[in-house]
Amino acid sequence: MLKDNKFMQYLLFFFIALLLYKIVDNFNIVKEMFSYITSLLSPFIIAFSIAYMLKTLINWMEKKFQMNRAISILTLYTLLLGLSALSITVLTPKIVDSMTHLLVHLPTYVDQTNHWLTQNVLNNPLFERFHIADYIESNVQEFLDKTSYYVTLLLNKIASGFVSLTSAVFKFIFGIIISVYMLIDKEKFAARFSQLIAAFTKEHQTKKILAVTRQIDETFSKYLVGKIIDSIIFGLLSYIVLFLLNTPYTLLNAVILGVTNLIPYFGAIIGSIPAIVITLFVSPLHALWVGIAILALQQFHGLYLGPKILGNSVGLNPFWVFLAIIIGGGTYGALGMFLAVPVFSVLKTMMDAIIDQRLQAKKLLSNGQ
Numbered sequence: 001m002l003k004d005n006k007f008m009q010y011l012l013f014f015f016i017a018l019l020l021y022k023i024v025d026n027f028n029i030v031k032e033m034f035s036y037i038t039s040l041l042s043p044f045i046i047a048f049s050i051a052y053m054l055k056t057l058i059n060w061m062e063k064k065f066q067m068n069r070a071i072s073i074l075t076l077y078t079l080l081l082g083l084s085a086l087s088i089t090v091l092t093p094k095i096v097d098s099m100t101h102l103l104v105h106l107p108t109y110v111d112q113t114n115h116w117l118t119q120n121v122l123n124n125p126l127f128e129r130f131h132i133a134d135y136i137e138s139n140v141q142e143f144l145d146k147t148s149y150y151v152t153l154l155l156n157k158i159a160s161g162f163v164s165l166t167s168a169v170f171k172f173i174f175g176i177i178i179s180v181y182m183l184i185d186k187e188k189f190a191a192r193f194s195q196l197i198a199a200f201t202k203e204h205q206t207k208k209i210l211a212v213t214r215q216i217d218e219t220f221s222k223y224l225v226g227k228i229i230d231s232i233i234f235g236l237l238s239y240i241v242l243f244l245l246n247t248p249y250t251l252l253n254a255v256i257l258g259v260t261n262l263i264p265y266f267g268a269i270i271g272s273i274p275a276i277v278i279t280l281f282v283s284p285l286h287a288l289w290v291g292i293a294i295l296a297l298q299q300f301h302g303l304y305l306g307p308k309i310l311g312n313s314v315g316l317n318p319f320w321v322f323l324a325i326i327i328g329g330g331t332y333g334a335l336g337m338f339l340a341v342p343v344f345s346v347l348k349t350m351m352d353a354i355i356d357q358r359l360q361a362k363k364l365l366s367n368g369q
Contacts, residue, residue, distance in 0.1 A: 046175030051182035109281030
């Protein structure tokens, strides 16, 4: 067999090295081929993503309510499809209307904000006395123009995202159908994967690989499901708070806050900036209260809600979390920031296991001598 044949192992290593060289040497071609294959297999990728995120909930429903597999899948999918239909028919049109209204009236809001600053800031005797008004006046229009540009850019990106989402509806439907079959036979898929690993590795290597795989699965499952639930709750709380404050574009701001909350630590801060800026255009004084309310909500989320839902699902201290977010964001943008934390958690777990194993081996070797 391959795992007992040194020549075959070296030959396999040579072909892998040659393949990697060819990939690097023809990176653009490989990139285009990879994009084509990814697009072709996108329904299966979507199906795997859906099944992977839902399997934890399926397992919980089976244990908690003693449901069989078919009933638990039917119940969960009915609930999720109902929520999706509600979102598409009720929430999405309102969000699109809010973005359209904001884009149309943005020049008016900029003029109103400029007028408010002139009346309440630039004409203030205290600012004039220390020549602060001159500095603000020379920079305020540039600031407003840049802010208007970036808000327009952000809203256009969100709108294009909705268009792209609409164009991918058929792929998503196929993904949902395939994911049902994946969930029904998830134990068979897991067993087949274990057999595949065992066929090409030695027994002690098989145990280590499967142990690491289980660790990866547990870390990602808890984090992904927990973070999505956490962001939905945070978005709902944001909507309630902004609604009570009679904030303009409440739903749009709450959606932005909920989505950006998927990014650990920095997400709430990133999401608060568009919410405050959008409110600033409509009512500068109102924007101050919105900023204070979001700050209070972030503190509640960070000190109570987040730990209550997520717990210590990734087992990383803040230093590693910040490092993961910076590297992930710089490499793959928002998606990288979202996935970087569980990836780093897995890598850290694997590195800790390797270090512990080598230290134990050295200790045994020194005791034997």
